[in-house]
Amino acid sequence: MAEDYLPRIVDAELDGAYAELPAVSIEGPKAVGKTATALRRARTTLFLDDPGHRELLNADPSRIDTSAATLVIDEWQRYPPVWDLVRRSVDRDPTAGRFLLTGSATPAEAPTHSGAGRIVQLHMRPLTLSERQLAPTAVSLSSLLSGELVAIGGDSPVNARGYAEEIVRSGFPAIRRLAEPTRRLQLDGYLDRIVEHDFPEQGRTVRRPATLRAWLRAYAAATATTTSFEKIAAAATPGQGESPSRATTLAYREALTRLWILDQVEGWQPSRNPMTRLASAPKHHLADPALAARLLGLGAGALIDGVGPAPAIPRDGTLLGALFESLVTLSVRTYAQAAGARVGHFRTRNGDREVDLIVQRDDGRIVALEIKLARAVEDTTLAHLRWLRDRLGDDLLAAAVITTGPHAYRRADGIAVIPAALLGP
Numbered sequence: 001m002a003e004d005y006l007p008r009i010v011d012a013e014l015d016g017a018y019a020e021l022p023a024v025s026i027e028g029p030k031a032v033g034k035t036a037t038a039l040r041r042a043r044t045t046l047f048l049d050d051p052g053h054r055e056l057l058n059a060d061p062s063r064i065d066t067s068a069a070t071l072v073i074d075e076w077q078r079y080p081p082v083w084d085l086v087r088r089s090v091d092r093d094p095t096a097g098r099f100l101l102t103g104s105a106t107p108a109e110a111p112t113h114s115g116a117g118r119i120v121q122l123h124m125r126p127l128t129l130s131e132r133q134l135a136p137t138a139v140s141l142s143s144l145l146s147g148e149l150v151a152i153g154g155d156s157p158v159n160a161r162g163y164a165e166e167i168v169r170s171g172f173p174a175i176r177r178l179a180e181p182t183r184r185l186q187l188d189g190y191l192d193r194i195v196e197h198d199f200p201e202q203g204r205t206v207r208r209p210a211t212l213r214a215w216l217r218a219y220a221a222a223t224a225t226t227t228s229f230e231k232i233a234a235a236a237t238p239g240q241g242e243s244p245s246r247a248t249t250l251a252y253r254e255a256l257t258r259l260w261i262l263d264q265v266e267g268w269q270p271s272r273n274p275m276t277r278l279a280s281a282p283k284h285h286l287a288d289p290a291l292a293a294r295l296l297g298l299g300a301g302a303l304i305d306g307v308g309p310a311p312a313i314p315r316d317g318t319l320l321g322a323l324f325e326s327l328v329t330l331s332v333r334t335y336a337q338a339a340g341a342r343v344g345h346f347r348t349r350n351g352d353r354e355v356d357l358i359v360q361r362d363d364g365r366i367v368a369l370e371i372k373l374a375r376a377v378e379d380t381t382l383a384h385l386r387w388l389r390d391r392l393g394d395d396l397l398a399a400a401v402i403t404t405g406p407h408a409y410r411r412a413d414g415i416a417v418i419p420a421a422l423l424g425p
Helices: 010-018 034-039 051-059 061-065 081-092 141-145 160-169 180-201 209-221 229-236 246-258 289-295 300-305 319-338 379-395
Strands: 023-027 044-047 071-074 099-103 119-123 342-347 354-360 366-371 396-403 416-419
Touching (some): 010 023, 010 034, 051 061, 061 081, 081 099, 141 319, 141 396, 160 300, 160 319, 180 246, 209 229, 300 319, 319 354, 319 366, 354 379, 379 396
Parallel strands (some): 023 099, 071 099, 396 416
Antiparallel strands (some): 342 354
């Protein structure tokens, strides 16, 4: 395991919290690498997806207090009472580094106490472009957030086809190591498990699995758009009678969010420079764009060639462009979390102004990022960034376009152009 482990950005966050806090919970979708990350920091583990371990803990809850070293409690949501057991144990002994929990779902049966002040939660996403080690990091998001005029430079070996291959290869560490045919089978199995096992574990009975699969496909087609959930439901069953009911789709959304499969980007609401007429609808993203590609039955070649079924959801641009935006968004959200920043998207209600990602510091100042599936940046690409810069003034720390091109540089107008593979934490 040690030889195969890819260093994760969350490692530094975890080590910092683990050194000062008694309990940390790593949360995120299954197969994202939470257990491998936790086990590198402890020798004693309770695997709560093992019925035997759950039975032992149920019979003797005090066993969580007996470990002299850090105790990993893996898949804690399989036995929700353990959350309160850890909280009470921390109240008795707040020594740093006592517990590392991992969770692949927020349990339907909520713990008695939120754990606030006792258990700190860290979100772990699939591998970012930086973690995949496609190229050395040349531009740091944290440096852009610093407000200083940092140097922008570097060369990327990754082109549009390379990004398409990264989309379908997946950011789940164990899955991306597989050969292409086996990887497809694993991703299909991952999606099957969501429908057949994970929903029932959430206390949700899926009466029509085909309808849930169709809704997931429609949601995948809506990647990187703000399409309404009503339109997604209608697209799930075109020409086949009634769409899934509102109650059904609400249940889908709630369960998939609890499973960390939906990872929407909320609309940005500025705190320092109030604006009117801003849209609040979220941008739709799945946890890993590889899941979206598999739901739509598309490989890298089909994405590059624009081959595939007619889009169920209207969009501007290509599906490859949408999934590239999703891949960059996954990466930027991880980098922003490490920098203590939040991520939203900017869009006016009538859609005449929009910026793909807004990364906001605690003081409300921002970095604005446009994401373009293009090697070169045209002046027309920058109109919305320039408009936002004019509106925000010094509250805009930096503006950049993230591309599939080969070179990072700063334009004469001050806007940075950064190949996606060169951006890091």
